[in-house]
Amino acid sequence: MVNDEGQPPVDDEAMARSLRELRKDPATTIVQANLGSPTYADDLVMELNLPEVDDACLKAMGVRTLAQVARVDGETARLMDTKVNEHTGVELDVQEHQAKASAVIESREAAWENDGNWMDDLDVEDESTKAELENLHQRARQEFDISALGGLSTTTDSLKSLKGIGKKLEMYLYAMGIRSYAQLAKLTPEIEARFDALVGAFPGRLTRANVVEQSLQKLQNGTEDRND
Secondary structure, three states, X not given: OOOOOOXXXXXXXXXXXXXXXXXXXXXXXXXXXXXXXXXXXXXXXXXXXXXXXXXXXXXXXXXXXXXXXXXXXXXXXXHHHHHHHHHHOOOOOHHHHHHHHHHHHXXXXXXXXXXXXXXXXXXXXXXXXXXXXXXXXXXXXXXXXXXXXXXXXXXXXXXXXXXXXXXXXXXXXXXOOOOOHHHHOOOOHHHHHHHHHHHOOOOOHHHHOOHHHHHHHHHHHOOOOEOO
């Protein structure tokens, strides 16, 4: 039995068995070593217009993010295509998906142009802290869709003036491109989950601190504290 695209349905029992076998294949370990482990899952079906069966095969091999798909090289692509077809009969053509993922990431990168001096407003002196923040910043440029918060802000607010936001969390927010009350006012549970996954610290703090409500209040009162 196949669907309209000529591929077996994902919820088919035989396909489910094939995906479990693919997950256990030694090649999957190689793919994960080449592409890295995901810290969260992108909606690849939506982001790449991916058939659900392709998405299921990628997930079986531990590939769940745009960044992972974009890292696929020719050798890894051949291995993935071969093993997916061997276990499931699906013609994956992962290089086609890689090209789309790279294009999405490039468009995200464009949103970060002219952001070279972002750390200046934080007055960071410790070199290890600078390195940690720069590493997070580089990951955010590839993996965090800043346009979901209206893009990079033209102003920088003192986010630590919000109750529940200390200096360290403010540093992480700035590294992730979140530097204004206007951006925090647009925060959603999905964006916060992405932030938490990438930062790996203070999980759920933004919700517990009611930063959306606090930021809206700041904006309504016109009392934004600027980092000059």
